[in-house]
Amino acid sequence: MKNFQLLPAGLSAKLPIKLSAALVISGFFPLLSQAQTPTLSNLTVSAVLDGYYQSEDRLMTERAKGFGIGETELAFSASIDDMFFGKLTTVFESHNGESEVNVEEAFIQTMALPNGFTVRAGRFLSDVGYLNNQHLHTDSFTSRPSAYRAFLGGHYFDDGLRFSYIAPTDLYWTMGVEAFSGDSLRAADEHGEREFDSTGVYTAFTKMGGDISIESSWQLGVSYLRNENGQLTPDEHEEEHEGVHEEEHEDVHEDEHSHGASYTGKHTFITDFVYKWAPNGNYKYQHLTLSAEYFRVSDFIVPELDDMHAEAVDHDEGDNSKDYHQAWYVSGVYQFSPNWSAGLRYGKLDSQLQHEAHFEQQTLKETELSVAWHNSHFSTVRVEFSHQSDVGFENANNDNVITLQYVMAMGAHSAHQF
Amino acid sequence: MLLPYNMLWQWGLTVRINFKCLLGSALLTLSHGALAQMNIFACEPEYAALAKELAPDARIYSATTAMQDPHQVQARPSLIAKMRQADLVICAGAELEVGWLPMLQMKAANAQVRSTDNGLFFATEHVKTLDQMSNVDRSMGDVHSLGNPHVHFSPQRMLIIAQALTDKLMQLDEKQSTGYQQRLSHFTARWQLATSKWQAKARSLQGMKVIAYHSSFRYLFDFANIEQVADLEPKPGLPPTSSHLASLLKRASQGDIAAIVIASYQNQRGANWLAEKSNLPVVVLPLSVGGNKQSNDLFSLYDNTLDLLTQAYSAQQ
Known part of the structure; x- marks a missing residue:
């Protein structure tokens, strides 16, 4: 790491902190040029810059109204030795003028287990669903579908362990199980009295895929997420009667900034499907991506509350809530030329909001149209128009939102997932 | 229904013999398959074609076609599945596949094809590439410091790559070394003859x-x-x-x-x-x-x- 020793120790100690920080940053540039060959054996350094302007606030998003920076990340990855691979991804975000530095990934992964087995440990993105294991900067829209924002806090990364296996078949078939601490998917606990399981989330997933012809490919996934801490408890709103509305809203609002899920439950089922097409299978000029996912979150209240709920329903016949949350989206993205692409997405969320012992149904429908200009492989400027209509959400009366965004990558060429 | 005792006995015997035959032949095919058929994954069709010249008995799969830009390939499920089963992966290297090969290696969980010490072969590592640059900058476009990776249109370089690939095949499949050597010398003779013809055309x-x-x-x-x-x-x-x-x-x-x-x-x-x-x-x-x-x-x-x-x-x- 001789790049960091640009000045004699004595001299650099006298320099103001700002300057030494600048030196550390400039120290990355020689590193970046050294890391030109991101084969799995060399250190790969990459940075992604993401900035935006958004005309209005959107429900459950991490992006606030006005100018801001999105997921600006700095990532290092390399083989540690012949057995282990490691990756560290730090994310810089700012919320309400406050900057945050978060570690999104810090994991090790086995490289040489036989028979298609892999173990990953540390902090990493869960492999449930289609979008979740992909980084936000590879998305074709400025924010994740409402299903992800509502149930996984945008994208779900956590501290845990994964075992996965890939079958030696011509049909792609992989499966895995994960265990996570599950902190960000805990149910609301405003009094801080609840005893949560320290290992709260278990998942199981499988994905299959293949080619239909030389021009098109598909992938189908089914995932299950069990959340031991996902159920709402009945004692949460004992003292409040009048203030419930505001309380609820504040909860949701706080969750946005802690990357937590807005709605949790014991069982989450996810099904996802992706289809990609390119003329002659040549992705350089034109290609189409169609994707769809369905989420269903059930058992979101503990049994005692369920009984109370049943009583409440008896008393009040106007309760039309369901005993599960669900959300889905379909999205299509077409690249017309190497420089231009456009995407259309429609998503719907049906969720149940707790009011003491009874629940009210909420619905959020979102339609998004995004147009992106790519000067090269590494730079994207995007404009997105989104229309949202909702029932049962507080403080969400803005129907149309315009977002401008840039996403640019520096350093090593990162390989993209399907 | 009653059957005579000896008939039952006979039937039982034949079944047992047949079963033995079946099991034996199944084991034979299994072991035969494991020995003889090498799974080769080529990143580009030119290397699939070269592999076909040098290891015609192998099961060869090309990840791309000549109608596709090799720089921009999706790390799609079918490619991961093929790489999972590969004994040997042949690619151009020199960063040509940088946008998709590492992802395939990561997802395929096949340690055999992760390092050039084992079943990974980069063609450009064995020849001198043109247009190497000491200082590469993104503002220059999509250039590679390791030089131009499209080496397959150089007859001299392809011959050197064929020799190196034969060494790799012999390393992975020692038992058939003589076969690989024979095929290389056959290929070399044909290639040299063709090269002199191409040189005349090139003049x-x-x-x-x-x-x-x-x-x-x-x-x-x-x-x-x-x-x-x-x-x-x-x-x-x-x-x-x-x-x-x-x-x-x-x-x-x-x-x-x-x-x-x-x-x-x-x-x-x-x-x-x-x-x-x-x-x-x-x-x-x-x-x-x-x-x-x-x-x-x-x-x-x-x-x-x-x-x-x-x-x-x-x-x-």
């Missing part, structure tokens, strides 16, 4: 000037002493812009250019526009084996490519 192309798309045929032009006076891409990897095409039209008006050359996977729009304005012919060359009907293996690929260029050049003269 008639000397001094030809072309406008080409990307540096896909850098080694072919180097071999035939053809000068690529301009590139349809304003910078490597970036698509033609109208202002850049206008400058090319100005260049074409000097009258010394024989043709606009593009590869089978490349978009013809810019080339066609320029051809119409400048009255130059567009020559679509196969990028690799399978790039047109005539290019079925490495030999016919070279034959066809040189023929197409010869036609264009003699038309100019």
Whole structure:
């Protein structure tokens, strides 16, 4: 790491902190040029810059109204030795003028287990669903579908362990199980009295895929997420009667900034499907991506509350809530030329909001149209128009939102997932 | 229903014998398959074709076709599944597959093909590439510091790669070493004979000037002493812009250019526009084996490519 020793120790100690920080940053540039060959054996350094302007606030998003920076990340990855691979991804975000530095990934992964087995440990993105294991900067829209924002806090990364296996078949078939601490998917606990399981989330997933012809490919996934801490408890709103509305809203609002899920439950089922097409299978000029996912979150209240709920329903016949949350989206993205692409997405969320012992149904429908200009492989400027209509959400009366965004990558060429 | 005792006994015996036969043959096929059939995953069709010359008994799969840009390939499920089963992965290297190969290696969980010590083979590691750069900057476009990776149009380099690949095959499959050596010497003889033929054709192309798309045929032009006076891409990897095409039209008006050359996977729009304005012919060359009907293996690929260029050049003269 001789790049960091640009000045004699004595001299650099006298320099103001700002300057030494600048030196550390400039120290990355020689590193970046050294890391030109991101084969799995060399250190790969990459940075992604993401900035935006958004005309209005959107429900459950991490992006606030006005100018801001999105997921600006700095990532290092390399083989540690012949057995282990490691990756560290730090994310810089700012919320309400406050900057945050978060570690999104810090994991090790086995490289040489036989028979298609892999173990990953540390902090990493869960492999449930289609979008979740992909980084936000590879998305074709400025924010994740409402299903992800509502149930996984945008994208779900956590501290845990994964075992996965890939079958030696011509049909792609992989499966895995994960265990996570599950902190960000805990149910609301405003009094801080609840005893949560320290290992709260278990998942199981499988994905299959293949080619239909030389021009098109598909992938189908089914995932299950069990959340031991996902159920709402009945004692949460004992003292409040009048203030419930505001309380609820504040909860949701706080969750946005802690990357937590807005709605949790014991069982989450996810099904996802992706289809990609390119003329002659040549992705350089034109290609189409169609994707769809369905989420269903059930058992979101503990049994005692369920009984109370049943009583409440008896008393009040106007309760039309369901005993599960669900959300889905379909999205299509077409690249017309190497420089231009456009995407259309429609998503719907049906969720149940707790009011003491009874629940009210909420619905959020979102339609998004995004147009992106790519000067090269590494730079994207995007404009997105989104229309949202909702029932049962507080403080969400803005129907149309315009977002401008840039996403640019520096350093090593990162390989993209399907 | 009652059966005579001896009939039952006989039936039982035959079944047992048959079962033994079946089990035996199943085991035989299994072990035979594991020994004889090597699974080869080639990143590009030219290396699948080379593998076919050197290891014809192997099960060979090409991740891309000559109609696809090898820089931009999706790390799609079928490729992960194929790499999972591979004993040997052959790629150009020199960062050509940097956008997708690491992802495939990561997802395929196949330790055998992760390192060039084992079943991973990069062709460009065995030859000297052209246009290596000591200082590469993204503002220069999609350039590689390790040089131009499209080495398959250099007959001399392909022969060296064939030798190195045979070494790799013998390392992985020692028992068939003599077979691989025989095939290499057979290939070498045919290749050298063909090379002298190609050299004769190339001599008639000397001094030809072309406008080409990307540096896909850098080694072919180097071999035939053809000068690529301009590139349809304003910078490597970036698509033609109208202002850049206008400058090319100005260049074409000097009258010394024989043709606009593009590869089978490349978009013809810019080339066609320029051809119409400048009255130059567009020559679509196969990028690799399978790039047109005539290019079925490495030999016919070279034959066809040189023929197409010869036609264009003699038309100019």
